[in-house]
Amino acid sequence: MNPRNKIYPRNLLLVTLAAVLVACGGKDEEPLPAQSPPPAAEQASGSPTPEPQPAVEGDERMANAVVTGKTAAAVDLRYEMLVKPGVGQPFEVELVFLPRSPADALEVEVTGMQGLTIVSAGTLRFENVQTGGRYAAKILAQAADPGLYYVGLVAKMVSKVQTEARSFSVPVAVGTLPAAAEKPVPTTDTSGQPVESMPAVESGD
Secondary structure (H helix, E strand, C coil): CCHHHHHHHHHHHHHHHHHHHHHHHCCCCCCCCCCCCCCHHHHCCCCCCCCCCCCCCCHHHCEECEEECCCCCCEEEEEECCCCCCCCCCEEEEEEEEECCCEEEEEEEEECECCEEECCCCEEEEEEECCCCCEEEEEEEEECCCEEEEEEEEEEEECCCCEEEEEEEEEEEECCCCCCCCCCCCCECCCCCECCCCCCCCCCC
């Protein structure tokens, strides 16, 4: 046998093996695109902070209730009376509570004073209170006589850990209040100087 015939099959085998390896290698695999990090809101642990609810038209006209007492729960109170209270007629007071921290519930006790009666229920309750929320309610009151009265309110922020309270006072002017007594206008002489009244002195002859 010719020696060249022995070499040829071996060379053919090498060439075939090389072709198979190239075919199996294929094209270079493209790198996977880098994954962008999740947003900061998704990275933060715990539930997201609730956003404040938008103000309702007319809130800017409401007055701030007077804070009384030393206890101070994280809640504010605004109020408004759309109609001037009349004597002997039930009148409506609109209340808006504005919490500055979350709570399981917001409980409110409403009380009157001597001469002022709370016609509606004296308690209010709001569940699942959120920071920046707007919790509105209306109460009915009535006064038999004209005068300046006050509606007392105690707002309690109730949670599983503790209960904090804050006291408020809402002034209510019922009817026409008596005007303050005016000082008499002093009498003046021809020069414009005030004339002082002198006690009468009896003169003898």
